[in-house]
Amino acid sequence: MTTTTARRLSRRTVPALPEPRGPLSAAVMGLLRGERDVDVPSPAASEPYGDDLQLALYVLYELHYQGFDGVPDEREWDSGLLAVRGALEDRFLGALRADVPVGAGDSAWAALDELQVEPVDGTGSVSHFLRDEGTVAQLREYAALRSLYHLKEADPHAWVIPRLYGRAKAAMVAVEFDEFGGGRADEIHAQLFADLMTDLGLETAYGHYLDAAPAEMLATVNLMSLFGLHRALRAALVGHFASVEVTSSPGSRRLAEALRRVGAGAAAVRFYAEHVEADAVHEQVVRHDVIGGLLEEEPALEADVVFGIRATGHLEDRLADRLLAAWRDGRSALRSPERAGTAA
Secondary structure, eight states, X not given: OOHXXXXXXXXXXXXXXXXXXXXXXXXXXXXXXXXXXXXOOOGGGSOTTSHHHHHHHHHHHHTTTTOOTTSOGGGGGOHHHHHHHHHHHHHHHHHHHHHSOOOTTOOHHHHHHHHTOXXXXXXXXXXXXXXXXXXXXHHHHHHHHHHHHHTTTTHHHHTTXXXXXXXXXXXXXXXXXXXXXXXXXXXXXXXXXXXXXXXXXXXXXXXXXXXXXXXXXXXXXXXXXXXXXXXXXXXXXXXXXXXXXXXXXXXXXXHHHHHHHTTOOHHHHHHHHHHHHHHHHHHHHIIIIIIHHHHHHOGGGHHHHHHHHHHHHHHHHHHHHHHHHHHHTTOOSSSOHHHHTSOO
């Protein structure tokens, strides 16, 4: 068995349910384990961006991805679990709409242009910090956390394809085709990220670092699932995708430089180097054809595109604040570095 094949098989392992972080997530775990008479607390009393609610939501969303060991596949569409998920989503989405209001006349094009304006000194930017002063341990932590998305990179965005038309659909499929390796399994971006993790001495099994991830990381992944699973939020998902593509190229360049500076291997550098060129092209396709095509067909959805862009920035800023505060204080940014198996 080759090393690459071994990595793929380990990533196919269905993860175990994580440890609860409060009454909401404990109740959800109980339901998934088949326990009876589980009392699910009202999400109204929970912090919408907090560990308990975000973990409960993350676990329920994962039923639509790889699932969990010991949880039957049929639970994906269990009506009781869907009702719980809906209540959690209402709390999360309500907080997002309150924190990132969108005016009736707000322009999607202006929102995209704002993404390209970066602070001159890199203040608040994780990629600037890691490029200029990040340690190997901090880069490993960053990769461990980002694995919650990158090991399923592009999957949440694929849900929007059947909800688009014409030019927007064709362009979205073209970009996703690249994300999924252009038909080559070894080039799937999720596999390239697994190769990066191997270079950094990290475990590549899907979902391995869930217990180590703080709420701020869970929220960024939950946002994609929230937008992707609701047709009514299809334009917000397009806004999210555009935000990722517009900011990816410069950020990836800095992260590739950070990995070269600390002497990381070629596979680690390659993941981000690949995104520098690819996402610069994707940005233009998404801007002109995906968003342009969507708003040509459904101009009333422009406010939702703006909401998707701004909600993405809001949650990414919260994550950056969490990471940078810990690293600048000489602490691990992980909840449980000893369990995660990565250096603090």
